Structure formats: structure tokens, C-alpha cells
Amino acid sequence: MFGQLDIGVAGPMFFLTLIMIPIFGLLIWKILGMMIEKDIDLITGIVAIFAIVMLFGLSIWAPHPAIPIVVILTVVSCAVAYPFALDMLDKFLSRQVDVEQLDKAHYALSQNPSNPVPRFEIARLLYEMGLKGSAILLAENTLAGLSTTMDPSRNASFRDMFKVEESKAKYWRKTLTDPHAYDPIPCPRCQALNPPGQIACQKCEGPFLLDILRHNTRTSSIVGRLVLSLALVAITIGVGAVIGLTLGGIYQVLAFLVMMGLVGFILWRLFADLH
Secondary structure: OHHHOOHHHHHHHHHHHHHHHHHHHHHHHHHHHHHHOOOOOHHHHHHHHHHHHHHHHHHHOOOOOOHHHHHHHHHHHHHHOHHHHHHHHHHHHHHHHHHHHHHHHHHHHHHOOOOHHHHHHHHHHHHHOOOHHHHHHHHHHHHHOOOOOOEOOOOEOOHHHHHHHHHHHHHHHHHOOOOOOOOOEEOOOOOOEEOOOOOOOOOOOOOHHHHHHHHHOOHHHHHHHHHHHHHHHHHHHHHHHHHHHHHOOHHHHHHHHHHHHHHHHHHHHHHHHHO
8 A cells, every 4th residue: 555655656656646537537527428429338338437447446555556657557558559449440430331332232132133243242242341151152152043054146154244253252262261150140130040141031031141230330339349448458457467566476477478368369359350
């Protein structure tokens, strides 16, 4: 505790803590505003506020004189993570454009279900947005339904007109490494499991893939993940620092390694579908 610290250490640390009070207050105010505006959900907001309060508490009731400095470095680390957040937002905006194109392709297909062009466009967009198993099977099923009868005037079949799409489908299947790419996909409307390659839900006939991608590209979804990632990173660094500095010795190294591993895992887990 601060009462146990040398005055030459406690004084500067307490001064640093006073400097952080308005910063922590502004952060909590910002989180509350985002919760009111529904930019983030209730759970994400609570986790973020808990992280802020925890760091503030550590800076006041520090079990080690270096903890307030660690708290400040944690806040700085979150600020440094801002470019990473911007990169995620750029990917998010790109995915929004892809969803809009997917919506247009769905509409074009509904206007002419026999037209293979929007089917191949849907397959391309699904592949780019991470639903690779569905994309591959949709492209292959579409190709299988095309006529191979030769047209004497063009010396080619209707399927021959889609050589590029056929080449893409073969490349996609050849390079696929995800063992779960062909797992059934639940419909967000009726929860029915659909095999990959389907465009409409087999039970409710809704555009379940489009619904899933729309949900994943809501503004509240990406902003919430950004806030949650920074909050969890702050909690991880704070707890890791307390454990390492309190125990000392080899535990400092272990705490640092575990902390870095958890930070990397948190960021990967929250944003894996945007890579």
C-alpha cells in the first residue's frame, strides 16, 4: 500500500494517479455514452467499465510501487492499439460494401433464378467474406447444373462460358485448409441447420447466409468488439503485472509470457472473422 512506500516513491506515484483521475472519468463517460447510443451492448459496456475501475483501483491500492506506472503504460498501450482499431474499422467498412453487393446479387437471383451469373457472384462474395465451404459448393453445384451440350455456331457449350468461375472453384477447393468449412450452418431466423452450398434456408427459406453476414457487419458489432478487446487487454495486462511484480523471480517471466499470449489470443479470437 501507499502507506508502506517510501515518501520519495509514494509522492510521484500519487501525483500520477491524480493525473489519471480525469482520464478514467472521461473513459467511463465515453463508455456510458456508447451504451446509451447502443454502439455497444450492455455486457461489453460493463466489462469496459470494470477494466477502467480495476486499473484505477490498482493505481490507488497498489501492492507494488511500480503498479501505478504499469497502469499508465496500460492506458498508453491501449492508445497505441488505436491504429489496429482503425485497421479493423477499414476491414469492417470493406465488409459492409461486400454485404451490399451480396444483397444485390440475391435480388438479381430472385428476379431470374435460372441465371447462373448472380450465383457465381454470391459464391465469390461468400468466399471473400470467410464462408469458403459454402462458396465452393455453391460454385460447384452451379457449374454442375450448366449444359455441356455443344453449340455448333460457337463450338462451345453453355458451361464453357464460365471457365473462369470453374477455375476459381477448383483453386478454392485445392487451397482450402479449414476442416470445419463444410460444417452445417444454423439459420439465425429459425435455427435450422443448413448444409453449406445452400442460399436459402431449407426450413424457413430465408436468405440465412445474408442474414448472418449482415449481423456481423453491424456498426454495434464491430465497435463493441473493439471496445471489448481493449478492455480485456487492459485487464490482462493489469492482472499479469500484479502477479508478476508481487511474486517476483521466475514468476515475473511466466506472467509476462502468459500475459502476451492472452493478449494475442484475445485479439485473434475477437477479430478472426475479419482477417
